[in-house]
Amino acid sequence: MQSILELIERKKQIYAQLPLFAFMADTTLDPRKRLAFAPCIAHFIMSFGDLNKYVFRNEANTGALQQLVNEHTYEDDHHYPWFLNDLNKLGFNTSKGFVDTLRFLWGDETKITRQLSYQLAAYTFNAEPVYKVVVIEAIEATGNILFSLTSKIAQELQELSQQDYQYFGQFHFNLENGHAAKSNESEQFLETLVLTEAEQIFAIELVEKVFDIFTAWTHELLAYAQKEEAMSQFVESHSPVQTPTLRVPPQSYLRVS
Numbered sequence: 337m338q339s340i341l342e343l344i345e346r347k348k349q350i351y352a353q354l355p356l357f358a359f360m361a362d363t364t365l366d367p368r369k370r371l372a373f374a375p376c377i378a379h380f381i382m383s384f385g386d387l388n389k390y391v392f393r394n395e396a397n398t399g400a401l402q403q404l405v406n407e408h409t410y411e412d413d414h415h416y417p418w419f420l421n422d423l424n425k426l427g428f429n430t431s432k433g434f435v436d437t438l439r440f441l442w443g444d445e446t447k448i449t450r451q452l453s454y455q456l457a458a459y460t461f462n463a464e465p466v467y468k469v470v471v472i473e474a475i476e477a478t479g480n481i482l483f484s485l486t487s488k489i490a491q492e493l494q495e496l497s498q499q500d501y502q503y504f505g506q507f508h509f510n511l512e513n514g515h516a517a518k519s520n521e522s523e524q525f526l527e528t529l530v531l532t533e534a535e536q537i538f539a540i541e542l543v544e545k546v547f548d549i550f551t552a553w554t555h556e557l558l559a560y561a562q563k564e565e566a567m568s569q570f571v572e573s574h575s576p577v578q579t580p581t582l583r584v585p586p587q588s589y590l591r592v593s
Contacts, residue, residue, distance in 0.1 A: 339536070340539045347547045375423065393409040421503050474543050495545070
């Protein structure tokens with residue numbers, strides 16, 4: 337397992353260089369605009385509790401590895417209320433009708449967000465605990481990159497709006513870093529796990545697949561954030577601080593290969 341954890345760390349460092357994160361780190365932009373993708377992630381964030389409760393968790397399996405997974409799921413299955421509260425504070429609790437909301441959540445511009453939930457479920461439903469651990473470790477690595485940046489943006493927003501942002505802010509970031517699965521004892525347990533050759537091959541494939549779908553997700557989020565409609569919502573928000581509208585060239589953060 338040590339080699340799999342090292343692979344995840346290498347993939348994490350590559351993931352951190354994606355265009356979305358350059359956009360989020362650009363302090364010349366209004367901090368609210370750097371979180372313009374927030375509505376786009378709703379399907380995945382609201383589904384993540386279910387993934388933890390009904391896919392990752394298995395109370396019938398009393399093995400040490402599955403119990404570690406179970407403990408992790410109880411820490412991660414209840415974060416969506418913080419997300420909803422932050423959406424409200426960011427000005428996204430609009431009067432859009434129910435049908436229009438459904439069209440948005442299941443529309444083309446959020447299709448990767450939905451696939452993210454479906455594919456993670458496909459990789460882990462009824463899977464052996466070792467594979468659930470691999471997927472969860474990869475998910476945690478991607479989340480660490482995202483929330484390390486949102487926490488900084490949230491701090492800027494707090495200074496502007498005098499409001500606290502739990503999901504996107506330091507509160508959530510600290511909780512993610514304090515998971516039981518990240519304790520010294522748990523890390524040592526995972527590092528000393530010995531995988532068979534077949535398990536090693538499949539674990540590598542899972543890591544590649546998880547980072548592939550999360551990478552595609554970041555491109556969808558960046559495209560959404562750069563839309564003029566998403567940008568204009570911030571200008572029309574109820575924030576007491578009015579800032580100039582800053583237009584971002586549609587492809588300014590996309591690499592040219």
